[in-house]
Amino acid sequence: MDYNAQLKLQAFLDGELPKAEASEMASLVTRDREAAALLEELRNTDKVLAGFEGGIELPESRDFFWSKVQREIQRLEAPAPKFAPASLLARWRRLLVPASALALVLVTVVVLIQPVGQFGRTSAADIETALADAGAFTYRDYEAGTTLVWLSYPADNEGAESDEMGTFE
Amino acid sequence: MTAKDNSSADDQTLVRAAQQGDMAAFEELVARHRDKIYARAYSMMRNEEEAIDLSQEAWVKGWQRLAQFQGDSSFGTWMTRIVINLCLDQLRKQKRQRTESIEAMDAESGGVERQMPVITVNPTAGLERGELRQRIDRALGQLSYEHRTVLVLHEFEEMEYKQIPKTMECSIGTVMSRLFYARRKLAALLADLKKLDSV
Amino acid sequence: MRAKLIAPTGLGWCAIVLALFAGGQFSTRAADMKLQAFLVWGTDDGKPPEGKTYKPVELDVRQKLKDLPLKWTNWFEVNRKDFSLAQSETKEVPISEKCQLNLTRFVRHEVEVTLIGKGKEVVKRKQSLPRGEMLVLGGNAPNSTAWLVVLKRLE
Numbered sequence: 001m002d003y004n005a006q007l008k009l010q011a012f013l014d015g016e017l018p019k020a021e022a023s024e025m026a027s028l029v030t031r032d033r034e035a036a037a038l039l040e041e042l043r044n045t046d047k048v049l050a051g052f053e054g055g056i057e058l059p060e061s062r063d064f065f066w067s068k069v070q071r072e073i074q075r076l077e078a079p080a081p082k083f084a085p086a087s088l089l090a091r092w093r094r095l096l097v098p099a100s101a102l103a104l105v106l107v108t109v110v111v112l113i114q115p116v117g118q119f120g121r122t123s124a125a126d127i128e129t130a131l132a133d134a135g136a137f138t139y140r141d142y143e144a145g146t147t148l149v150w151l152s153y154p155a156d157n158e159g160a161e162s163d164e165m166g167t168f169e
Numbered sequence: 170m171t172a173k174d175n176s177s178a179d180d181q182t183l184v185r186a187a188q189q190g191d192m193a194a195f196e197e198l199v200a201r202h203r204d205k206i207y208a209r210a211y212s213m214m215r216n217e218e219e220a221i222d223l224s225q226e227a228w229v230k231g232w233q234r235l236a237q238f239q240g241d242s243s244f245g246t247w248m249t250r251i252v253i254n255l256c257l258d259q260l261r262k263q264k265r266q267r268t269e270s271i272e273a274m275d276a277e278s279g280g281v282e283r284q285m286p287v288i289t290v291n292p293t294a295g296l297e298r299g300e301l302r303q304r305i306d307r308a309l310g311q312l313s314y315e316h317r318t319v320l321v322l323h324e325f326e327e328m329e330y331k332q333i334p335k336t337m338e339c340s341i342g343t344v345m346s347r348l349f350y351a352r353r354k355l356a357a358l359l360a361d362l363k364k365l366d367s368v
Numbered sequence: 369m370r371a372k373l374i375a376p377t378g379l380g381w382c383a384i385v386l387a388l389f390a391g392g393q394f395s396t397r398a399a400d401m402k403l404q405a406f407l408v409w410g411t412d413d414g415k416p417p418e419g420k421t422y423k424p425v426e427l428d429v430r431q432k433l434k435d436l437p438l439k440w441t442n443w444f445e446v447n448r449k450d451f452s453l454a455q456s457e458t459k460e461v462p463i464s465e466k467c468q469l470n471l472t473r474f475v476r477h478e479v480e481v482t483l484i485g486k487g488k489e490v491v492k493r494k495q496s497l498p499r500g501e502m503l504v505l506g507g508n509a510p511n512s513t514a515w516l517v518v519l520k521r522l523e
Contacts, residue, residue: 010349014323016330037287045352048359049324052305055298056208058224059217062200064414069199069228070192072427076229136491139437145500146432151491151507218434218441225427 001034009035013042180244188235195235199228202245209249212321213256215310223259227252249326257336260314308358316351323348400452401473401497402522407447407463408433410440410506410514422446429518432502440514453479463517471519477501483517497521 001009005028011017012025029036058065139148175183175197186194206227210220230251238247309317315337322328322336333344408425409416410433416422422444424430433443449461453473462468467490470482477498483490483505495503499521506516 007345007349010345010352011330014330034287041287041356042352045356045359046324048301048305049320049355052302053205053208053212053325055302056211057204058207058221060221060414062203065203065221065225066196066199068225068424068427069232070196071423072225072229073192073232075426076233141432141435144432144435144502145498146436146502146504147495148436148438148504148506149491149493151505222427222431222434229427 001032001038005035006038009039010042013039013046181240184235184238184240184244187232188238195232198244202248203228205245206248206252209321209325210252210256212309212325213253213314213318214259215317219259223252223255227255230255253322253326253336257318260318304359305355308355311358312351312354316347316354319344319347320351320355400454401477401479402452403450403471403497404518404520404522405449405451405461405463405469406445406516406518406520407467408516408518409444409446409509410438410442410516411444412441412512414442416444425518429502429520433504433516433518436504438506438514443516467517469517469519477521481505481519495519 008017008021009025009029012022012029015022017025025035029039136149136151139150140146141148175186175194178186178194178197180198180201183194183198187198203224207220207224210223210227211217214220214223227248231248234251238244242250309320312320318337319333322333323330328336330341330344334341337344339347406425406429408429409422425433425443425445430443447463449463451459451461453459453471455473455475458470458472460468460470467483467485470484472480474480474494477496478494479497480492480494481503482492491505493503493505495501497503497519501521503519504516505519506514509515
């Protein structure tokens with residue numbers, strides 16, 4: 001059987017052929033041993049897969065799983081936290097500074113002030129200034145926008161019994 | 170409705186109540202269909218943690234979109250479609266290593282499965298249910314995500330050929346090739362596993 | 369940084385314009401930065417310890433933690449603080465009885481974060497926190513668990 005015929009046989013099994021072609025395939029299967037064997041194999045595979053998912057259970061209790069779903073729903077539906085609104089004066093100032101004035105500020109800054117020496121500030125995502133912990137390491141996930149700093153605090157030789165962060169007891 | 174009422178109510182009644190904001194009714198729907206949604210996610214993702222997270226996300230989306238559920242399909246089917254789309258989004262986002270083996274390339278052009286001998290004996294005959302499920306699980310895990318996805322959509326989700334291309338963003342010809350390859354590959358894997366396990 | 373001033377010649381009108389339009393201020397005021405700080409407990413147990421009512425962290429935080437090279441499978445929120453940080457502001461944010469975050473905001477998204485544990489500085493770090501960014505400070509806790517302090521910039 002050529003490949004197209006094999007695909008047609010599959011479509012016949014899946015009930016995807018128009019009536020006339022389906023009859024042709026039905027007839028082929030009675031005459032051609034290879035076709036019959038292939039059809040049988042495809043049918044067995046389908047039988048094997050049927051009900052496979054039926055035995056799979058979510059490995060969390062009803063209450064626990066629901067509490068997570070409910071919490072997420074409530075979080076998404078909660079109104080945004082209120083923050084102190086900008087003062088009236090600040091809002092006025094923003095209104096009174098058109099883009100052209102801002103451009104003038106930039107020009108003035110550039111023209112009037114010439115830095116001597118290095119700025120020392122980069123545009124890198126993160127700069128460590130001081131790490132009290134020599135055993136720490138940093139990991140950055142650029143795609144997710146997450147930075148992990150893993151510390152050896154509390155030190156392995158101290159306070160293994162106590163909860164240094166103070167709230168797990 | 171009380172919790173007792175909810176447990177005896179049909180899905181339609183629960184959906185209507187949930188659409189009015191009845192969280193307890195929605196909780197009952199979650200309890201009824203959570204295994205099915207999780208199973209679908211697990212079949213696609215092959216990772217328990219990811220499947221749990223995506224199931225959770227699917228339920229949250231289900232709640233948000235309840236107003237859109239018109240009853241054209243069963244509630245369970247509607248929810249599985251949500252989780253399938255989430256899984257597909259996740260699979261596309263993930264950077265998966267794709268081995269450019271000859272077999273992998275042939276899988277698309279329809280070469281390998283032509284040479285596979287037909288499996289004439291049912292490789293799963295005589296197996297207990299649990300053992301069978303384990304074997305299928307292992308075999309599914311060895312398929313590429315494209316082949317596993319088309320199998321899940323066709324065999325578990327019972328999608329017709331014409332429905333799958335839109336979901337998988339490929340042509341109907343590709344769907345048919347992938348499905349054929351996936352089925353034949355699965356049969357071969359199950360036969361091999363039987364041989365290995367009997368040694 | 370040392371600066372050299374050049375006497376303006378013909379640019380004095382810039383200063384007048386600035387005075388008129390900006391009310392004497394050079395820079396526009398940046399919006400307050402909205403942040404959340406969480407104290408998180410990491411464990412392989414499916415539930416919090418007996419008597420504790422910690423809840424699992426929210427899905428978006430969980431998904432980000434999952435992508436980090438941390439071995440624990442479950443994350444529970446012990447405490448949370450929502451706050452905002454204005455430009456150049458310094459704020460102390462207690463997140464437990466024994467620890468707090470000291471934050472100072474610099475230009476644009478830069479924030480200096482100092483974690484204080486039992487009165488001592490544990491780590492000081494300058495971090496850029498554009499919208500959606502998350503900083504995770506963590507370490508081991510008793511019984512093969514972990515503590516995290518998560519600082520999240522809100523959208």
